[in-house]
Amino acid sequence: MDGKMKQELLDVFASKLNQSVRMYMDNCARCGACIEACHVYASSPETRYTAVGRAQNLRRLFEKYHKYSGKIAPWLGEAVELDDNWMKKVYETAFTCTGCRRCMTYCPFGIDTQQFQAMAKAMLIAADMEPKVLSMLADVSVAKGENIEATKANFAEACRQLEAEVIQKWQQEAGKETIPLDVKGAHVLYVALAGKHSIIPAAAIMNAAGENWSLSYFEAVNFGAFVGNPVVTKNIAQRIIDEANRLGVREVAICECGTAYRVMRHMTGTHDFKVITFLQLIERYLRDGRIKVNKAVNNGRTTYHDPCQIARNGGVYEAPRYILSRLTDDYVDTNPTKSANWCCGGGGGLVVVGDKDFRMMSAKVKADQVRATGAKVLATGCENCHSQLSDVNEHYQLGMSVEFVSSMAANALVR
Amino acid sequence: MLDKLFYFIMVPMVYVAVAWCVFWIVVKIVKILRAPTTPPTLRIFPDDKGPEDRNTGGLPAALWDTFTMPSVLKYNPLLWVFLVVFHVSLAVLFLAHLDLLPQVNIMSAESADMIGNGAVGALLTASILYFLFRRFRSPLRELSIPADYLLLFLIFLLFLSGDLISWGNSWSESGFGLAKQDFGLYLRNLFAFDLSDPRQVLDHPHYAIVVSHVFLANLFLLVLPFSKIMHVFFAVPMNALRRG
Ligand code: SF4
Numbered sequence A: 001m002d003g004k005m006k007q008e009l010l011d012v013f014a015s016k017l018n019q020s021v022r023m024y025m026d027n028c029a030r031c032g033a034c035i036e037a038c039h040v041y042a043s044s045p046e047t048r049y050t051a052v053g054r055a056q057n058l059r060r061l062f063e064k065y066h067k068y069s070g071k072i073a074p075w076l077g078e079a080v081e082l083d084d085n086w087m088k089k090v091y092e093t094a095f096t097c098t099g100c101r102r103c104m105t106y107c108p109f110g111i112d113t114q115q116f117q118a119m120a121k122a123m124l125i126a127a128d129m130e131p132k133v134l135s136m137l138a139d140v141s142v143a144k145g146e147n148i149e150a151t152k153a154n155f156a157e158a159c160r161q162l163e164a165e166v167i168q169k170w171q172q173e174a175g176k177e178t179i180p181l182d183v184k185g186a187h188v189l190y191v192a193l194a195g196k197h198s199i200i201p202a203a204a205i206m207n208a209a210g211e212n213w214s215l216s217y218f219e220a221v222n223f224g225a226f227v228g229n230p231v232v233t234k235n236i237a238q239r240i241i242d243e244a245n246r247l248g249v250r251e252v253a254i255c256e257c258g259t260a261y262r263v264m265r266h267m268t269g270t271h272d273f274k275v276i277t278f279l280q281l282i283e284r285y286l287r288d289g290r291i292k293v294n295k296a297v298n299n300g301r302t303t304y305h306d307p308c309q310i311a312r313n314g315g316v317y318e319a320p321r322y323i324l325s326r327l328t329d330d331y332v333d334t335n336p337t338k339s340a341n342w343c344c345g346g347g348g349g350l351v352v353v354g355d356k357d358f359r360m361m362s363a364k365v366k367a368d369q370v371r372a373t374g375a376k377v378l379a380t381g382c383e384n385c386h387s388q389l390s391d392v393n394e395h396y397q398l399g400m401s402v403e404f405v406s407s408m409a410a411n412a413l414v415r
Numbered sequence B: 001m002l003d004k005l006f007y008f009i010m011v012p013m014v015y016v017a018v019a020w021c022v023f024w025i026v027v028k029i030v031k032i033l034r035a036p037t038t039p040p041t042l043r044i045f046p047d048d049k050g051p052e053d054r055n056t057g058g059l060p061a062a063l064w065d066t067f068t069m070p071s072v073l074k075y076n077p078l079l080w081v082f083l084v085v086f087h088v089s090l091a092v093l094f095l096a097h098l099d100l101l102p103q104v105n106i107m108s109a110e111s112a113d114m115i116g117n118g119a120v121g122a123l124l125t126a127s128i129l130y131f132l133f134r135r136f137r138s139p140l141r142e143l144s145i146p147a148d149y150l151l152l153f154l155i156f157l158l159f160l161s162g163d164l165i166s167w168g169n170s171w172s173e174s175g176f177g178l179a180k181q182d183f184g185l186y187l188r189n190l191f192a193f194d195l196s197d198p199r200q201v202l203d204h205p206h207y208a209i210v211v212s213h214v215f216l217a218n219l220f221l222l223v224l225p226f227s228k229i230m231h232v233f234f235a236v237p238m239n240a241l242r243r244g
């Protein structure tokens, strides 16, 4: 690493020292209370996989470049020089951590490892060391936002091709659009993922509820958040905010994608519309009697994996449980559950980055946890979790069926 | 020569250590206040709170988390017991030192005993030894840095030197050579910026032990602003961030 690059990285590091990070840097007691919190450590007990171990990778740089003690007696805080070798440690902080924030619930101070992860990711971007696939996908999302008019016709055509499959699940009244687009004054703007599995069940459910809705032209997933680029994260979210404002919708319902929900709901400030998860919308329809479901459709004991970004970091615990209580009489919670639930091991962009061996290794504790429920159906409410859990199911031969809650609800719709 | 050194430790160094400590604590706090603000929310949702739940418990909840450490109780009860014993004893120790002042009489003015009759020091010393020895075991050993051990060792010596004084006064027939009331006079002089030699009020061969205790306390104050003990000031704000 040449001097110029080193300075650039140190500048990025310094720019990330906000109030919370400064407090986290200085005040970790290294008490070790968070050691057992991390699913990676629980699956493979190496201290580099603990929350505090990861944070120390950055804390040692802080010691070296931002503390007098690091300059006078570097051995005291094990201060280190920033070099190519140390950047590997920085990579480890960023991409062996899913940002699930389970460790935060163990720490007596509530130190947020995701803040260290964000810092590490920013340094990796500056060093051009971030996983290129994430940056590429983020760039594609931004570009789509800039050229939306050019892609609208193709998107509408693609939606038309899905209509038959939506109708299979729910036959609309004559004259009503199956997948409405660009509906001014719609009550709900539904933001899906780039895949029909995220559009078809949702369309069937909203049509069954007689909702006045519109499908967003944009996909919900925020690769900017995965790659750790706050500017791109904001740009990607802004496309949806602009669309919601243009249509004048009352609510933006984010499909089953944890990061997309957390970014939109908790990290973009307040808006003229409400941001909810699609799970909350289904719950409301069921409670209000706007849709009916048939329990007989879903067979076998069912459990639910709380996606970290929707549950612990998003506050949505009851909606999926209520929906599942209407879909099956044989529901069992995982242990631990809700805010203490084990991360699936696929978050923070890890599913996309592609190191499957690491993902499977780190998910051992998850596999053990869901196996212990004796469930046949493993439901979840997040695309990332679904992908990861499907791999875990196969890798650990759990013999479960991994399902989206929305798909289960859509399959059980009755008049 | 030794007299001069003792005088330096007992009077000027105390003022320097206190001023240094206060100055750097203020600098640290200002540095944090002037840093860019944190992201919109770092909130974690407890099981009974939904996203629409604006009532996060606020400051009372952050205070509760800070002072009762429910997460440590849940996941590491033994550590929790020692942490609670340590912090409660520390608060009592602070009162016990205030009680040395002639104007403050928590214990009766004539009593030879510190508050707790030496038990507070014993609890603190036992806790600090627990904190130190648990670092010798894996996995905490790999995660600890030299500063962690040195700080604990410094605090251990500080407590031990204090214990010698209070245990001597409370637990031995002949008592420590200097009484609580003598320390009160020394402290009163310090508060009054009376720069006279403390030997005048602490005239006994055991004086060297008191000097060692004060020296260690001075060292502690000098390193405090640069150590993780700064969590005294930041534990509540950090917990408030988690509460949202
Ligand atoms: S629990 Fe918190 S204070 Fe303790 S080592 Fe982990 S991050 Fe540091």
Ligand code: SF4
Pocket (backbone or CB within 6 Å): A037, A038, A039, A040, A049, A050, A051, A054, A096, A097, A098, A099, A100, A101, A102, A103, A104, A113, A114, A343
């Ligand atoms: S955020 Fe999750 S993955 Fe990262 S260190 Fe904490 S528990 Fe482990």
